[in-house]
Amino acid sequence: MLNNYNCLAQPLWQNGPVPGEFYNFTGGQSAVQKLPRELTTAGPYGTKHSTSSITTGSSVLGIRYDEGVMLAADTLVSYGSLARYQNIERVFKINKNILLGGGGDFADIQSIKRSIDQKMIEDHWMTRVLYNRRSRMNPLYIDVVVGGVDNQGTPYLANVDLRGRSHEDYVVATGFARHLAIPLVREKKPKDRDFTAVEASQLIRTCMEVLYYRDTRNISQYTVGVCSANGCGVEGPFQVNENWTGAATESNVVTCGSILKLLNSDYSFRLHSHDVKYGSGSGQQSVTGVEQKEDVNSHWVIKAQTGELCERGEPIACGSTVRLEHLSTKKNLHSHHFSSPLSGEQEVSAYGTDGLGDTGDHWEVVCSNDSWMRSAHVRLRHIDTGMYLGMSGRSYGRPISGQMEIVGVHKPQHGTRWTTAEGLYIVPKEKSSTHEEYAHSEL
Numbered sequence: 001m002l003n004n005y006n007c008l009a010q011p012l013w014q015n016g017p018v019p020g021e022f023y024n025f026t027g028g029q030s031a032v033q034k035l036p037r038e039l040t041t042a043g044p045y046g047t048k049h050s051t052s053s054i055t056t057g058s059s060v061l062g063i064r065y066d067e068g069v070m071l072a073a074d075t076l077v078s079y080g081s082l083a084r085y086q087n088i089e090r091v092f093k094i095n096k097n098i099l100l101g102g103g104g105d106f107a108d109i110q111s112i113k114r115s116i117d118q119k120m121i122e123d124h125w126m127t128r129v130l131y132n133r134r135s136r137m138n139p140l141y142i143d144v145v146v147g148g149v150d151n152q153g154t155p156y157l158a159n160v161d162l163r164g165r166s167h168e169d170y171v172v173a174t175g176f177a178r179h180l181a182i183p184l185v186r187e188k189k190p191k192d193r194d195f196t197a198v199e200a201s202q203l204i205r206t207c208m209e210v211l212y213y214r215d216t217r218n219i220s221q222y223t224v225g226v227c228s229a230n231g232c233g234v235e236g237p238f239q240v241n242e243n244w245t246g247a248a249t250e251s252n253v254v255t256c257g258s259i260l261k262l263l264n265s266d267y268s269f270r271l272h273s274h275d276v277k278y279g280s281g282s283g284q285q286s287v288t289g290v291e292q293k294e295d296v297n298s299h300w301v302i303k304a305q306t307g308e309l310c311e312r313g314e315p316i317a318c319g320s321t322v323r324l325e326h327l328s329t330k331k332n333l334h335s336h337h338f339s340s341p342l343s344g345e346q347e348v349s350a351y352g353t354d355g356l357g358d359t360g361d362h363w364e365v366v367c368s369n370d371s372w373m374r375s376a377h378v379r380l381r382h383i384d385t386g387m388y389l390g391m392s393g394r395s396y397g398r399p400i401s402g403q404m405e406i407v408g409v410h411k412p413q414h415g416t417r418w419t420t421a422e423g424l425y426i427v428p429k430e431k432s433s434t435h436e437e438y439a440h441s442e443l
Helices: 002-007 106-115 124-135 182-188 197-214
Strands: 055-057 060-065 068-074 077-079 082-085 091-095 098-105 142-149 155-160 166-168 171-174 221-228 231-239 259-264 270-277 285-290 300-304 321-326 332-339 346-351 363-366 379-382 388-395 404-409 418-426 438-440
Touching: 055 106, 060 098, 060 142, 060 155, 060 197, 068 091, 068 098, 068 142, 068 155, 068 197, 082 270, 091 221, 091 231, 098 106, 098 171, 098 221, 098 231, 106 142, 142 171, 142 221, 155 171, 171 182, 182 197, 197 221
Parallel strands: none
Antiparallel strands: 055 077, 055 098, 060 068, 060 171, 068 221, 077 082, 091 098, 098 142, 142 155, 155 166, 221 231, 259 270, 259 300, 259 418, 270 285, 285 346, 285 404, 300 321, 321 332, 321 363, 332 346, 346 404, 363 379, 379 388, 388 404, 418 438
8 A cells, every 4th residue: 555655655755755745856957955043933022923924026927838938127226115226137057957036025036046046847846835834823924937948849837836835838928927927928828829939029028027017026127047958148237118208198298197207407316215214314215316227116196285185287387386296105394493314405305195194295386487397497495494305415424324414504505406207197177088088107
């Protein structure tokens, strides 16, 4: 009976690891490393395991074609809503037959990558390792795509989640790519054959462009892993071929409800905020300037002043009072009589809850036309204090190295001119059709 039972076991289990244990497969490049004692032995208060991810990668897309597989992922690793690392590869070559793409906590991706820097047989081993970690209430917070070719040159593609569940298909994905990219790939699938390499490559480019526009945890730079009978490799980085011609409108008026980025005309930095508090002054959420065009924490929503409403698509007149709500954190651009941390000018912060604040959130749009034009320079004057929104020219150190100080200054001087940059602009209401129209230059 024992021999009959063993005959039913998966081939990998014979002379190999028990489920969930690491094993140095034939052809491996490194020896198995045991965890340090301090990570496996309970201390006086018990062993503390991670309960949430810290730095994360989002979408990974895998497509199987007639002779192999392709995996693609952008190079952004985020710290919460902060675009912390923008040049991190998340598609790895394991050996000449295997590719791995990782989403989720990047430290856990690095951990599993070190553990499997050796020969791996399809996705079965990954399934057992992740299931074992989940069963011990210490899961790896990762969602991976495994692809490659077997010894006969047959391509395979699978997804393994943090619970150790796996499935194979001709297209798999992690993150928002499950919702945004998989439908696009399924729509293009020929009924009677697999994708060709050219078709798969074109779909990768199209899907990465869609993810850049629609997934706020993606940037325009990505890498692609290709695996076939001839071997595996990771290529890139590549850049999304941005095309905003479809975003052009007849009107360049900034309107109520538009989501936009504000670019300082003198320093070429974008107005930015994030869930990082000032260490001095008010202690409220900090507002800074960033040079990166792709940072998702630089979007602001144009709204009417507190207690009033403006219709979506209503042009913003010069001299009118507006609020700028930070899209990611739902706090308003704010100022008050506190000194800024670097230059000692008036502090500018982000304040409020779910868009609700006080009169310190009110800014007058100072411009020379009838309405706020997207191509024109404007200034924003704080209603309560009379200060102008500007940049001091001084940069912060850690943890926000390179970001520039945003302040309020007494007069319209150098550093106080702003123009609109990327965003989603609602077409002026009187020119739109029966449904709302949008013109976007970035999402």
